[in-house]
Amino acid sequence: MKRLITALVLCTVTSGMSVAQSQNKYEDLxxxxxxxxxxxxxxxxQNVTSDSWRVNxxxxxxxxxxxxxxxxxxxxxxxxxxHEIETLVEGFVGAVPSAPPVPPVPHISGSFEEMDEIVMxxxxxxxxxxxxxxxxxxxxxxxxxxxxxxxxxMQRELxxxxxxxxxxxxxxxxxLRHADExxxxxxxxxxxxxxxxxxxxxxxxxxxxxxLKAVExxxxxxxxxxxxxxxxxxxxxxxxxxxxxxxxxxxFGAGLRGLxxxxxxxxxxxxxxxxxxxARKDRIYVFSRTDVVRCVQEKxxxxxxxxxxxxxxx
Numbered sequence: 593m594k595r596l597i598t599a600l601v602l603c604t605v606t607s608g609m610s611v612a613q614s615q616n617k618y619e620d621l622x623x624x625x626x627x628x629x630x631x632x633x634x635x636x637x638q639n640v641t642s643d644s645w646r647v648n649x650x651x652x653x654x655x656x657x658x659x660x661x662x663x664x665x666x667x668x669x670x671x672x673x674x675h676e677i678e679t680l681v682e683g684f685v686g687a688v689p690s691a692p693p694v695p696p697v698p699h700i701s702g703s704f705e706e707m708d709e710i711v712m713x714x715x716x717x718x719x720x721x722x723x724x725x726x727x728x729x730x731x732x733x734x735x736x737x738x739x740x741x742x743x744x745x746m747q748r749e750l751x752x753x754x755x756x757x758x759x760x761x762x763x764x765x766x767x768l769r770h771a772d773e774x775x776x777x778x779x780x781x782x783x784x785x786x787x788x789x790x791x792x793x794x795x796x797x798x799x800x801x802x803x804l805k806a807v808e809x810x811x812x813x814x815x816x817x818x819x820x821x822x823x824x825x826x827x828x829x830x831x832x833x834x835x836x837x838x839x840x841x842x843x844f845g846a847g848l849r850g851l852x853x854x855x856x857x858x859x860x861x862x863x864x865x866x867x868x869x870x871a872r873k874d875r876i877y878v879f880s881r882t883d884v885v886r887c888v889q890e891k892x893x894x895x896x897x898x899x900x901x902x903x904x905x906x
Contacts, residue, residue: 618850620850621851624848624850624851625653625654625660625662625848626652627847628652628660628662628840628844628847628848629650629651629652629662631844632647632650632662632836632837635836635837635839636836636837638836639832639833639835639839640829640832640833640836645666645667645825647664647666647833648666648667649664649665649667650663650664657855658855658856659851659857659858659881660851660855660857660858661858661860662859662860664860664861665862666861666864746796746800747800750796750797753789753792753793753796754793756789757789757790757793760782760789761783761786761787761790764779764783764786767779833861835894837859837877838887838895838897838901841879841884841887841894842884842888842897843888845857845884845885845887845888846888848884851881852881853881853882853885854881854882855881856878856879856881857878857879857880857881857884858877858878858879859876859877860874860877861875862874865905873906874906875903875904876902876905876906877898877901877902877903878901878902879897879901883897883900884897
């Protein structure tokens with residue numbers, strides 16, 4: 593019995609010592625990761641020259657049996673860079689709504705009921721057009737309030753003039769149904785004047801449409817410039833980032849002594865990639881601990897270390 597009790601005590605003490613040693617091992621590794629994150633931060637500041645992006649924060653963690661993980665969050669001169677890329681993906685300016693054609697007014701010999709239907713339909717189309725175009729340019733020309741107000745005023749005027757001419761035609765249509773021959777002559781003259789008003793509105797709409805297309809073309813050029821600049825900044829940041837992390841691991845990777853040889857070192861750029869559907873994904877670099885040690889020993893260089901890494905989006 594005494595032997596059994598002694599054996600149980602020894603097992604308990606041994607188990608406790610093992611847990612304590614394991615916990616100490618993780619604490620040592622946590623300190624090593626913290627030191628490495630500081631080295632990485634300094635290295636990236638030296639290698640990444642982008643005016644728009646910089647590494648603002650590095651968080652570290654460890655997954656037993658898998659390896660160390662460094663999660664890097666980006667901030668900088670352009671805090672809304674993700675929103676800017678989303679905007680570029682969607683397109684800064686969409687297609688300008690086409691002005692609906694003004695339908696020709698039927699001759700008196702036609703059906704007056706048909707004229708009513710055409711006039712009412714034209715009103716709905718013009719109001720819809722004015723609203724859609726105004727909404728479109730309120731976004732596309734946000735940087736030019738004066739110009740945007742001018743365009744909105746033009747659209748409201750066109751819609752109002754169209755409604756006014758159509759109202760006159762409706763009144764004429766109704767009165768013609770019961771007018772005598774002498775009155776019909778006067779009404780036909782008024783009808784002609786109303787048709788001319790609609791024609792003038794159509795001309796104004798055409799001129800405005802041409803102007804809107806010119807604005808759209810200018811905005812498309814601006815979009816191309818902004819997109820090219822974003823792509824250049826994206827490539828410049830990645831180039832500096834990849835040089836920074838690979839050279840840092842080659843020079844200081846030996847400091848991660850607590851990391852088992854068969855595990856990995858992962859670098860996660862948080863929310864760096866933006867898909868066409870506006871979903872954000874991490875850009876992840878996974879280096880094998882073995883390759884890092886080989887680079888420290890100068891058996892491979894930083895370029896080879898980077899080439900051997902697994903890089904993907906998730």
